[in-house]
Amino acid sequence: MNKQPTPIILCLSGLDPTGGAGIQADIEAIAAQGCHAAPVITANTIQDTHTVFGFRGIDPELIIEQGRRLFDDMPIGAIKIGMLGSAASALAAATLMSEHPEVPVIYDPVLFSGDGSQLARDELLETVRSQVIPGCRLLTPNTIEARHLAGDELSAEQAARELSTQGKSANTQVLLTGTHSNTPDICHQLYSDGELVESFYYPRLPNEYHGSGCTLASSLAAQLARGEDMLSACQKALDYTFETLQQARQLGQGQWIPKRL
Numbered sequence: 001m002n003k004q005p006t007p008i009i010l011c012l013s014g015l016d017p018t019g020g021a022g023i024q025a026d027i028e029a030i031a032a033q034g035c036h037a038a039p040v041i042t043a044n045t046i047q048d049t050h051t052v053f054g055f056r057g058i059d060p061e062l063i064i065e066q067g068r069r070l071f072d073d074m075p076i077g078a079i080k081i082g083m084l085g086s087a088a089s090a091l092a093a094a095t096l097m098s099e100h101p102e103v104p105v106i107y108d109p110v111l112f113s114g115d116g117s118q119l120a121r122d123e124l125l126e127t128v129r130s131q132v133i134p135g136c137r138l139l140t141p142n143t144i145e146a147r148h149l150a151g152d153e154l155s156a157e158q159a160a161r162e163l164s165t166q167g168k169s170a171n172t173q174v175l176l177t178g179t180h181s182n183t184p185d186i187c188h189q190l191y192s193d194g195e196l197v198e199s200f201y202y203p204r205l206p207n208e209y210h211g212s213g214c215t216l217a218s219s220l221a222a223q224l225a226r227g228e229d230m231l232s233a234c235q236k237a238l239d240y241t242f243e244t245l246q247q248a249r250q251l252g253q254g255q256w257i258p259k260r261l
């Protein structure tokens with residue numbers, strides 16, 4: 001007998017044909033937490049494990065209609081947002097969020113791929129700042145994305161503090177990921193209301209990975225949908241993500257792909 005309902009996470013993410021990042025990362029990471037992913041594609045990409053060659057937006061009406069049908073049918077426990085790509089996709093995500101303000105939103109602000117290629121059009125930033133971030137429960141930027149969103153004149157820590165004061169319909173917390181900093185160990189930091197709440201340390205692994213940010217944000221969404229509080233959701237999702245990277249495989253010729261299942 002199945003007594004506990006399986007938490008369902010609506011994923012608004014891009015498609016990465018390598019299977020390393022994007023929607024496939026979400027589905028696998030969410031399944032590994034014992035939850036169910038309901039996938040809605042926001043952008044389509046052309047890429048291999050080295051680089052991104054291009055991307056296209058998806059019709060925003062399709063995103064909204066798909067999301068609405070899911071909300072009518074399934075008890076959605078959290079929304080995970082990854083690559084939006086275009087301002088139109090960001091507006092579609094904001095529309096779904098505003099129709100369900102009670103559902104926590106975890107947003108991984110995907111602006112660049114691992115090799116630094118752009119995964120967002122410039123006009124996306126304004127829409128994300130004004131329409132998406134104020135309704136998010138948690139943002140998971142890396143240091144580059146945090147500064148890009150809050151202001152390049154700020155340090156990454158200042159940017160994370162600033163972003164954690166932007167919540168309007170939600171108390172927006174920020175998990176600043178430290179992978180891109182030039183430090184021997186990796187330090188991830190959780191900020192709330194402009195203050196540092198907790199630091200999480202992990203040893204730096206030797207390889208470059210494709211989809212580590214997606215793995216972290218979607219496992220976090222699943223842990224929050226399971227009812228974990230923010231600190232324990234961060235700890236569990238970071239531990240899980242670290243394990244997937246320890247077991248990662250080089251399936252193509254470039255970045256390694258996390259082993260999530």
Ligand code: PLP
Pocket residue numbers: 013014015016021022023045047052082083110112113114119209210211212213214215
């Ligand atoms: N989402 C999509 C569709 C992508 O293609 C990428 C990177 O290529 C990402 C997200 C971000 O990947 P990562 O988790 O490595 O930051």
